[in-house]
Amino acid sequence: MSNNMEPIYNHKNVEKPLYELWEKKGAFAPKKGGKKPFTIILPPPNANGRLHIGHAMYVLEDIMIRFHRMRGDPTLWLPGADHAGILTQVVYERKLEKKGKSRHDLGREEFFKQTYAFTQENKKQMYEQLRAMGFSLDWTREKFTLDPEISKAVYKTFKTLYEDGLIYRGTRMINWCPRCATVLSDLEVNHKDKESNLWFLKYPIKNSTDQIIVATQRPETMLGDTAVAVNPKDKRYKNLVRKTVVLPLMKREIPIIEDSYVDPSFGSGAVKITPAHDPNDYEIGERHKLPSIQVIGLDDKMTKEAGDYSGLDKYASRKQIIARLEELNLLEKTERYKTSVGICERCGTVVEPQVSKQWFVAVNKTGKSGKNLAKDAIAAVRSKKIKITPTRFEKIYFNWMENIHDWCISRQLWWGHQIPVWYRGDEVYVGSEHPPGEAWKQDPDTLDTWFSSGQWPYTTLGWGQTDDSDFKRFYPTTVMETGYDILFFWVARMIMLGIYATGKIPFETVYLHGLVRDEKGQKMSKSKDNVIDPLEVAEKYGADAVRMALVFGTGAGNDANVGEHKIKGMRNFSNKLWNIGRYVIDTKPEKVKENPRQTKEDQWILRELDEVVNSVTRGIESYHFGIAAEVLYNFIWHDFADKYIEDSKNRREEAQPILEHVLLTSLKLLHPYMPFITEDLWQKMKEAKMIEEKEDLIVAVWPTK
């Protein structure tokens, strides 16, 4: 009996040195060889803060990566980080705000410089956190979305799409965030229910005592009305159609028109039309060639077109307009009304529909090349070239793709890829570098952050570079593992852009995981004080315990509830395994019987082990990570430790070879889940000359039945 091992497992002695050992030996790099590689590109975390517990779900990727590495596949897991356009700009602006500054005090160049430094600092810390979790990422291939070669590739795609007629600049109705002072795509607008009013306004008919009543949620937009619309089938208004309304407060004469969009059963059946500030009204305006009058400015203050209300905040003007109409006896009635307002996903400000000139991707148009972004992306999933698991998300994907609208990709931000377009008078130049000649001015806007991250699977691999050997070898990648909350934002765009730019699918399988919630199933948030910092708990209970807690007993694609209790339970499991190791290694008997006859118990545990090898292998292959984890947990604790080891105590000298065999195989099976403790015990078994394999566990051979 050697008695070297402490009675309690201490992860602090183990984790860091082992990670360094793996990294030093180059274990994370894909090995050479002709076998089909297994590749995952890490969904790049946003370089504007610390990692949260959601990022710890990367463990699912590490499980697959470590599994395939042990099976001998050339295995690549490529790390990187995202500059995260609007979000990072908002975060950094808030920091400046605390110092009483705005980005305008710094100027564009300095703001970019400081924000860049900020992201690089965050990136460094995040990478340390990923290492602490044991993630076996190939750091030699690390990428950042603003790296020069990545940017070049992003611009190349922009140019190709532009020349293909699938990127255009146009004046459209868009979502405007007054706080961020930028346009947002439809996806970046969230909808929130709000108790509000429906105001019924009386609009006088010209040369008549008649009035027409219109209902609105936003009285302030009336200043920009250019028509009143009724349904052509609505008999109530037949005699008023084509008459003229004198718009109250503005005295502007506007027509009463017919449009089948109007629902006679809602409100009064007559709709005020404000083409400049409502998407539906905008379309009606286009159909009827109505003028569009912008009465709300980009700063959310009323414009000079708003007459007496010019310069007022839009909400203040609403109050005044209501009061004034009441004085004039032009307010028919007010009803309580539940409405939904669009708010900026990043800062929570109510967005304002505005008409603006922006860059768009025509997602459901066929280009000169014959390619069609949405159609081709639908076909790839329909034909099962790309599989989405769980499959219920395929339906959601199809539904979204089939109803997709053009994608606004310009942003009035300073942080991000500046749009690769230059203007000189009427001339437009599109390219990745400054055009030859003088007096060109680059478009001041930047690209939607998802336009660059949407190209991540191939830009990270050196697509279009002089050295594109990684692209040739690892693309298409094997699995894209990410949260279902970014299916549209990211996964859909990667499929569209990937197929478009490279002619190949970006990945074969999409695996979507759920959100991490607290132990009661509530969303984690600072205000509820239920946030779990993955690094804090990893420090306390060990990274292995945190990893196991995240997968244990969770179903594919479902939200996972994780609390400290569960992590503690998995820490106890680490300790159980440690003590199994102590028993087998540290208390090994002096004499061991070679080739003893097998008892019933021996046969039983070996049979169980075979089954576990099978179900863990099948479980990981079929993305049932939670089930495989439970199988291992139960086998190791309740079969191996509680039953077999207890039984072995009476016949230790005979049982030792089987004890070693079962432990060794268990370590292999558990390694993808709990890499540190398994590797540590493996090394100890090696020292004790219980293992013939020369390699470290991270590259040991996966067991077969």
Next chain:
RNA sequence: GGGCACUUAGCUCAGUGGUAGAGCACUGCGUUCACAUCGCAGGGGUCGUAGGUUCAAAUCCUACAGUGCCCACCA
């Protein structure tokens, strides 16, 4: 308005056709012997409700109820 998911032991959740499971919590017993971050024994569920398919349903189908989420340009 459309869609998706969930409803299983006190709590949090796995389990998708073949005798009801895990973790935590609970009850009783157990201190030398790998581990009290432990062991042994035990209590506890008509698997949301109502129908249907099947030799067999928590598991498939239909309806209903409750909860959560996503999408959507009805003023």
